[in-house]
Amino acid sequence: MTLRDSIVDRLFGRTAQGIKYDLDRIHLAAKQLGNPQESFKVIHVAGTNGKGSVCAMVESIIRHHGFKTGLFTSPHLIDFEERFIINGKVISSKEWIELYQKIEPICLKQNLTFFEISTLLAFTLFEHKKVEWAIVETGLGGRLDATNIVDPEVSIVTAISMDHQEYLGDTIEQVALEKLGVVKENTPLVLGKQQNSKIYELAQRVCHERHAPFHCCQFEQKETGPTNTVRFKGRNFSVSLAGTYQKDNAHCALKAAELVGIKMNTQTEQAIKATFIPGRFQIVTIKSKSIVFDTAHNPAAAQHFCASLKKRFPDTPLCFIVGIMKDKKFTEMLLEYAKVAHTIVIAALASKRAAQPQELINCLSTSTTGKVEIGGAIKQSITKAVNDFKGVIAVTGSFITVGEAMQALGVKPFGN
Secondary structure: OOHHHHHHHHHHHHHHHOOOOOOHHHHHHHHHOOOHHHOOEEEEEEOOEOHHHHHHHHHHHHHHOOOOEEEEOOOOOOOHHHHEEEOOEEOOHHHHHHHHHHHHHHHHHOOOOHHHHHHHHHHHHHHHOOOOEEEEEOOOOOOOOHHHHOOOOEEEEOEOOOOOHHHHOOOHHHHHHHHHHHOOOOOOEEEOOOOOOHHHHHHHHHHHHOOOOEEEOOOOEOOEOOEEEEEEOOEEEEEOOOOOOHHHHHHHHHHHHHHOOOOOOHHHHHHHHHOOOOOOOEEEEEOOEEEEEEOOOOHHHHHHHHHHHHHHOOOOOEEEEEOOEOOOOHHHHHHHHHHHOOEEEEEEOOOOOEOOHHHHHHOOOOOOOOEEEEEEEHHHHHHHHHHHOOOEEEEEOOHHHHHHHHHHHOOOOOOO
């Protein structure tokens, strides 16, 4: 076993601790390391759906304007290194191992969780690499998320829906307030398009209490041809990321960039057009088959994914390869797939967190006119679909599902 693999194993071993939802330990560990998160400017992004895409767009915009950027997102699809991107490039293992060995004693002394260590490692990396702007995605919630030790220039909260109720609350208001916990005193908030009008009222109240300028992204959308095109400040921006929902994410990214002084010019147009993020309506062609990878892992995201599939492939049969975590609202997700699927294959994931295939298939036994089957492991399921199914293959349900499928097919998330 290599040093890199040994360290990654140790890190993932700390996931057995579960989630410790407070900031005391990471605040103390960061202080002992000289508060690396204070060495660069930050845009902080929370939300339920779309935050990864917004992060990628904001990073691209700022980088295209000549700044050195750091991007911290989670989870990864295949490799741990995917969480840490500097100037648009995934870091190498060599770049983080030496730094990790220096911070590990402090992390262990404070008994940090896997995500807390990953967060502190990101901040240490960004400081070491002299990053000017860091785009930081929350892991869970916002108020007590490990990333919330930053003091951002602007906060973004994307679309909010019910998720992680065991930590965030049982009502949309409780979940929203946790996500809105990233709003800081006198710091602008950019709020994405919401399905529940109560969230706008809550956001306005929170911003009023914290004297934070409030910016709501409810702009008119303009679409021409097959591409997603959004109009902002008199310009049309062509969004490279597929999926109709990416227009809303682009609005958030553009508004946040404007608030930190980025001009809406040709570089910004190029940045939006050049943005790439793996596993978000990512289309790969294998054996002349279109395979669409999407990490949508809650009902709202599943609904958006299915709508985008039907729009992109209106007359083509769809085969869904599905694996979902047992703590998700999988019945609601499966019912969304059933509305558009010709075939649904329930795959067995390697993760202990995954719902069992039989439990998933039971949700659909009387709910779909399409074909439903248990397909075995991801490799077996996806290989059979590629060889036999005459149509588009959609791989979805979780990051783990997409990651395992990519590995099985030899697809590199970032193409390198």
